[in-house]
Amino acid sequence: MSDKVRIGMIGAGGISQAHLQAIQKEERAEAVAIADVFVDGAKQTAEKFNIPRVYENYQEMIEKEELDAVIACVPNFLHAPVTTYSLSKGKHVLSEKPMALNVEEALHMKESADRAGKVLMVAQNNRFRSETQLAKKWVMEQELGRVYHAKTGWVRRNGIPGWGSWFTQKDKAGGGPLIDVGVHVLDLTLYIMGYPKPVSVWGKTYDVFGPQKQKTMGYGRVDDQGKFDVEDLAIAVIHFENGATLTLDASWASFIKEERVYCELLGDQGGASLDLGKRTATLFKDDGRVYQDETHDLNEQDDRLALLTNFLDSVQGKAEPICKPEESITVQRILDAIYRSAETGELIKL
Template identity: 35%
Template sequence: MATIPSSPAPLRVGVIGLGMGAVHLEAYAAMPDVEVVALAGKEEARLAELGAQYGVRHLLADWADLVTLPDVDAVSIATPNALHHPITMAALAAGKHVFCEKPIAIDTAQAKEMVQAARDNDRVLEVAFNHRRRADVQYARTYLTSVGIGRVYHSRASWRRRAGIPGLGSWFTNKAMAGGGALIDLGPHVLDSLLFLLGEPRVVSVSAVTHGALGRAGYGSWDRADQMTSAKGAFEVDDLASALFRLDDGSSVAFEISWAGHGVDTDDISIELLGIEGGLRLFIPQYSSDDTLRIYRDEAGAPVTITPEVHVVGGEHPLVIREFVDAIASGDWDAHRGDFALHRTAVLDACYRSAAEGREIRLEP
């Protein structure tokens, strides 16, 4: 008599954090092969509300009580940046797989320890680089690999806001909790998309400056009301960073990130690649989902501008979370130890050092 194959047991996940954590929770809850069994966060009412909505059995105030639960297989981290390292280390040591929000950590030393711990404990460590999953970024990569624009010799990459400090006076603007400001917050996404488009060259050196004058003056909060009431001096980090990178393929990058600035930008991401045979620009003003791509080349002796019609559906978090779940199920974990994220944090960390020391910093090979 034929036996019906039994489906594998669902992956049991614990989510930490109730801001972006709620986005993780929703993504896992929609997956038939995943069960969210634990949720942790400080906001009591929100914890109870989300717990009831998704039927989560363990509701906890602190991450430390979640990472050792025997019925948790994987931990999903969406806490202030400084907690990414201690939570990941504890979870990996307890034999859990880890999905962590960007940035992987607040500095290179912490990120290295996390990647090493993923190897030592033979577990998956994945970091949320959701922006590269946008349809326009994916199309740009396909164009570059299938049609191409010749060797890219220089790129310009930026995310600039006119007034977009996420919570003036909150953990985002506290150096110890966030590790930095605009650069460590928005920089990982822009750098990740850029390196993905370029085919993963390594950054070998950086020369950077940072500023924080507007934030320190109490200007630039996303929330205008917050800006009027926030105490001056609650801002300890950068609101603007600008850098020149040298890459191991011989190309260069002008990189600029800002949370605030009296300028033309509102909340705009731009990645521009200059190649020998053509150019490509991805320009995303205010998270727009259409008309974000241009390709520039010469055809039959005249400049031509190509406008690919790519629509971005949005909500890329479920895609990266799906990849995390699939990576665990595949049993092939060596390509999923957080190495990509480590390089991105090493670059941003080097920018902070370069700005502090007023000199170019070479990255470790």
């Protein structure tokens, strides 16, 4: 492999542009081609980021281009087929989250990576945020002691993305806000906690606003030709083998003050709170009489660039992937169990 990692972009939407901005900042990376079924959009993205070649079919791009890796920025239902095909052709893969529509697909993706001997990473970029890294450091240094409970969520007031788009169709997205934004905070909280083994899950979902086409402001237009058959709020309680618990909230729409992205950790020696919107991390300590809290206002770190850097280091054999596929499989098991619990009303044992 040359010093430059030659990357093919699969998908030309908004999320691909976030990855392309990171590629422009990384001297080792070069986007040499882009593929999207919407060719006009691909051409616009290619022009914006000086990508020399455009394809309508990602398989044709992989066959014709000398690529080292691909970045998959496609709707959820395409994550598994795009990834497994790319791996079968000897390409390293960085795939957008969620890993897949279900755990069976996720397992097949990892099997394909193992068989090909190639790197597979899921783009859990929020692991690379300054707040997450600081909280991870606190846990590893035993500032919190034993973490016995955590609370996390990504909740919006008005944020149904493109009503009628693939986001709101279960067969294409796999679900609503739980698998869209909840997957981010679930992963980062598990990452901070050291990925304890989940043993049971209880979940509940609601579709209060989506079916009425309410609360769609600011996140996309209404497509009357589409449908809405996913949740707009999901809640869950997850139990772990070590005795710890985690509560999760994920919503696109609710009557709340404002959008929040948060993580709170409760330990027997201290606590921590992350506000990813305000970019703050607070450590809570006391000696039984005096509070010894400290709040850190953190400079914005380019988490997409940090994600790409780790991916390139892994491709070049210089580091291990920070986002390991087996961890994303654990996330997928939990997501599947939440939806199954919501359908049956029962506690799901893993």
